[in-house]
Amino acid sequence: xxxxxxxxxxxxxxxxxxxxxxxxxxxxxxxxxxxxxxxxxxxxxxxxxxxxxxxxxxxxxxxxxxxxxxxxxxxxxxxxxxxxxxxxxxxxxxxxxxxxxxxxxxxxxxxxxxxxxxxxxxxxxxxxxxxxxxxxxxxxxxxxxxxxxxxxxxxxxxxxxxxxxxxxxxxxxxxxxxxxxxxxxxxxxxxxxxxxxxxxxxxxxxxxxxxxxxxxxxxxxxxxxxxxxxxxxxxxxxxxxxxxxxxxxxxxxxxxxxxxxxxxxxxxxxxxxxxxxxxxxxxxxxxxxxxxxxxxxxxxxxxxxxxxxxxxxxxxxxxxxxxxxxx
Amino acid sequence: xxxxxxxxxxxxxxxxxxxxxxxxxxxxxxxxxxxxxxxxxxxxxxxxxxxxxxxxxxxxxxxxxxxxxxxxxxxxxxxxxxxxxxxxxxxxxxxxxxxxxxxxxxxxxxxxxxxxxxxxxxxxxxxxxxxxxxxxxxxxxxxxxxxxxxxxxxxxxxxxxxxxxxxxxxxxxxxxxxxxxxxxxxxxxxxxxxxxxxxxxxxxxxxxxxxxxxxxxxxxxxxxxxxx
Numbered sequence: 001x002x003x004x005x006x007x008x009x010x011x012x013x014x015x016x017x018x019x020x021x022x023x024x025x026x027x028x029x030x031x032x033x034x035x036x037x038x039x040x041x042x043x044x045x046x047x048x049x050x051x052x053x054x055x056x057x058x059x060x061x062x063x064x065x066x067x068x069x070x071x072x073x074x075x076x077x078x079x080x081x082x083x084x085x086x087x088x089x090x091x092x093x094x095x096x097x098x099x100x101x102x103x104x105x106x107x108x109x110x111x112x113x114x115x116x117x118x119x120x121x122x123x124x125x126x127x128x129x130x131x132x133x134x135x136x137x138x139x140x141x142x143x144x145x146x147x148x149x150x151x152x153x154x155x156x157x158x159x160x161x162x163x164x165x166x167x168x169x170x171x172x173x174x175x176x177x178x179x180x181x182x183x184x185x186x187x188x189x190x191x192x193x194x195x196x197x198x199x200x201x202x203x204x205x206x207x208x209x210x211x212x213x214x215x216x217x218x219x220x221x222x223x224x225x226x227x228x229x230x231x232x233x234x235x236x237x238x239x240x241x242x243x244x245x246x247x248x249x250x251x252x253x254x255x256x257x258x259x260x261x262x263x264x265x266x267x268x269x270x271x272x273x274x275x276x277x278x279x280x281x282x283x284x285x286x287x288x289x290x291x292x293x294x295x296x297x298x299x300x301x302x303x304x305x306x307x308x309x310x311x312x313x314x315x316x317x318x319x320x321x322x323x324x325x326x327x
Numbered sequence: 328x329x330x331x332x333x334x335x336x337x338x339x340x341x342x343x344x345x346x347x348x349x350x351x352x353x354x355x356x357x358x359x360x361x362x363x364x365x366x367x368x369x370x371x372x373x374x375x376x377x378x379x380x381x382x383x384x385x386x387x388x389x390x391x392x393x394x395x396x397x398x399x400x401x402x403x404x405x406x407x408x409x410x411x412x413x414x415x416x417x418x419x420x421x422x423x424x425x426x427x428x429x430x431x432x433x434x435x436x437x438x439x440x441x442x443x444x445x446x447x448x449x450x451x452x453x454x455x456x457x458x459x460x461x462x463x464x465x466x467x468x469x470x471x472x473x474x475x476x477x478x479x480x481x482x483x484x485x486x487x488x489x490x491x492x493x494x495x496x497x498x499x500x501x502x503x504x505x506x507x508x509x510x511x512x513x514x515x516x517x518x519x520x521x522x523x524x525x526x527x528x529x530x531x532x533x534x535x536x537x538x539x540x541x542x543x544x545x546x547x548x549x550x551x552x553x554x555x
Contacts, residue, residue, distance in 0.1 A: 025435030236430040237406035
């Protein structure tokens with residue numbers, strides 16, 4: 001009898017339940033706790049909506065910022081891939097003929113895909129058209145522009161570094177005054193975006209802690225309100241896991257609902273920005289359309305928010321449930 | 328079934344609730360625990376429930392030394408004890424059925440098992456037709472009987488009752504006592520804390536009497552209740 005009591009099988013009259021029955025009982029507990037916690041939340045729609053909004057806003061801020069930076073990065077990467085070019089400014093005493101010869105020579109270089117030669121007159125003509133400084137140029141009397149070589153490198157990806165290396169090599173040629181990588185500014189922009197993404201990560205961590213605290217604080221109150229129930233469950237032999245479980249499910253629902261609110265908010269942000277972004281892209285002859293979080297991002301957001309909810313609930317439950325003892 | 332060996336309980340602040348208490352309660356017996364309020368009845372029940380631990384001595388229930396019971400085993404230990412409270416401790420956020428089902432749900436019983444046993448327990452206390460009601464809609468006597476149904480639904484070998492008739496008139500009290508007698512005849516060990524002397528006298532059952540934390544009447548004192 002005593003050994004049986006210790007294991008919780010309280011009567012010799014009863015057949016011990018098989019593992020199937022026990023598993024079924026366990027699943028039944030989970031299902032009822034899961035459903036019951038959601039039912040309780042929906043019974044107080046205003047309070048629940050408020051918590052979902054709080055969690056949603058806290059999560060929408062980093063995911064919205066992340067989305068903006070991600071889009072900016074995609075745009076600028078597109079630009080840099082499409083316009084990888086080195087401009088060679090030859091020395092002023094170089095003639096168009098010498099420029100043409102150098103262009104032919106460089107055209108055979110293994111790292112160079114194409115060379116376009118712009119003679120002194122052509123360069124001046126283009127400058128006139130672009131700058132509209134006709135008077136100034138006329139006043140100079142002679143053509144102040146050197147011939148140019150526009151170099152398209154063979155490597156069409158791999159970042160800015162190989163481009164810079166090629167430019168350094170070309171700059172050592174005796175005919176060349178200066179070699180300039182045209183996409184240098186984009187590299188700086190990309191570096192800035194990288195920095196921004198790190199800042200967003202830090203912000204995400206901070207706001208994740210905020211979500212944890214929101215859920216924990218809310219649940220602390222919920223647990224206090226259900227003190228009577230917890231006492232009775234403790235008295236009739238409920239384990240700590242059993243007592244904790246409904247609150248963990250409540251945390252799960254808080255987190256998931258907040259995650260969905262965050263999804264809605266970022267979706268609305270995207271919708272709101274779509275038209276102006278497309279207009280802006282059109283000005284740059286691009287058909288760029290901002291992208292959303294996608295399957296991957298959505299999954300991470302929902303999974304993360306659910307996890308934060310459960311973790312927040314766990315913190316509150318661990319602290320509170322210990323202190324509630326029947327008297 | 329139940330054995331106290333030189334048990335003392337002193338609370339923080341110096342109040343001594345129980346002093347050097349030794350007795351045993353045989354299996355399948357029904358006994359009363361009586362004494363003035365403050366005599367230590369509640370403390371004694373709390374020690375059995377393992378809600379409190381003795382300052383000295385040992386409490387053995389079903390052969391288990393409660394002092395050696397690890398914390399994580401306490402819930403499983405408590406599933407072997409049915410408790411009836413004076414204020415019934417029913418939960419008003421669920422139906423009578425769900426209240427009575429609670430110990431079975433906690434123990435992880437199947438839905439079929441729960442339905443069968445809850446109805447059997449409600450039938451025994453005469454509340455079968457009210458299973459869908461909220462306990463707040465029940466009368467005082469019905470609430471107490473609902474509490475009893477919850478205490479016996481998992482067929483525990485030990486049943487404790489703390490002033491189970493405290494708020495009831497004599498007719499209802501007799502009804503409740505008849506229920507306890509029936510359980511004891513079915514093999515359950517029953518210990519009822521009460522100061523309703525008229526009722527206790529009418530029942531003609533063994534009575535433990537406490538006075539200021541000491542046992543002044545032990546009906547089972549046959550000389551071997553406690554080793555020296």
